[in-house]
Amino acid sequence: MDGKMLECQSSWSVNIIVRLLLYLAHTWHEHIETTHQNRYGSGKLSLPQTELYVIYTGNRKSRPEWISLSEEFFGGNKDFLEARVKVLYGDRGKKDIISQYVDFTKVCQEQIKEHGRTREAVLETIRICKDQDVLKEYLAEREKEVIHMMMALFDQQRAVEQFGYEKKEEGKIEGKIEGKRETALSLFEMGMPIETIAKAVKEGVEIVQQWLSGVSAAKP
Numbered sequence: 001m002d003g004k005m006l007e008c009q010s011s012w013s014v015n016i017i018v019r020l021l022l023y024l025a026h027t028w029h030e031h032i033e034t035t036h037q038n039r040y041g042s043g044k045l046s047l048p049q050t051e052l053y054v055i056y057t058g059n060r061k062s063r064p065e066w067i068s069l070s071e072e073f074f075g076g077n078k079d080f081l082e083a084r085v086k087v088l089y090g091d092r093g094k095k096d097i098i099s100q101y102v103d104f105t106k107v108c109q110e111q112i113k114e115h116g117r118t119r120e121a122v123l124e125t126i127r128i129c130k131d132q133d134v135l136k137e138y139l140a141e142r143e144k145e146v147i148h149m150m151m152a153l154f155d156q157q158r159a160v161e162q163f164g165y166e167k168k169e170e171g172k173i174e175g176k177i178e179g180k181r182e183t184a185l186s187l188f189e190m191g192m193p194i195e196t197i198a199k200a201v202k203e204g205v206e207i208v209q210q211w212l213s214g215v216s217a218a219k220p
């Protein structure tokens with residue numbers, strides 16, 4: 001069964017083509033499994049013909065119609081691997097579904113800037129879009145569902161940001177510890193007593209001893 005694979009992004013990145021190819025590989029894997037085809041056999045596999053799309057909702061002066069894997073990643077060499085993603089932008093004020101989705105997203109981004117990722121931002125987005133006849137029928141029928149979905153998305157984004165912040169802080173701490181350890185090793189090689197080294201790097205004697213245990217054992 002042929003089909004389309006689509007992702008949305010508000011920040012421009014040609015990496016979208018790599019993400020879509022990874023999704024496509026996963027989809028083909030599941031298709032092969034569910035159709036009980038033998039990927040190691042001599043017979044040619046039957047694969048769905050899949051079109052790749054990205055809906056871009058950000059602001060961008062240049063609006064390429066396609067993103068090419070070979071052009072973006074392999075200097076235009078199409079000899080061995082090629083894939084192209086069609087970019088959909090929508091046209092503000094038009095009533096096709098893509099344009100309305102882009103309009104909804106841009107209104108939402110504006111409200112987030114004003115109100116943050118809050119319920120108020122979601123409610124204002126829905127109100128404005130209804131007034132401007134953007135996805136009006138859908139929002140009227142599924143307003144509660146949209147509110148729930150948007151709030152869940154906000155929570156997920158906050159969780160991702162918090163995870164990134166925590167990992168960044170962990171990296172800073174690990175970097176400081178590694179710096180102290182290297183300083184301790186250098187001071188030890190210079191013949192400085194462990195107690196003095198511990199004071200210099202502001203760590204306990206036991207910790208410094210652990211750092212230096214391998215070096216101490218190797219010394220004659």
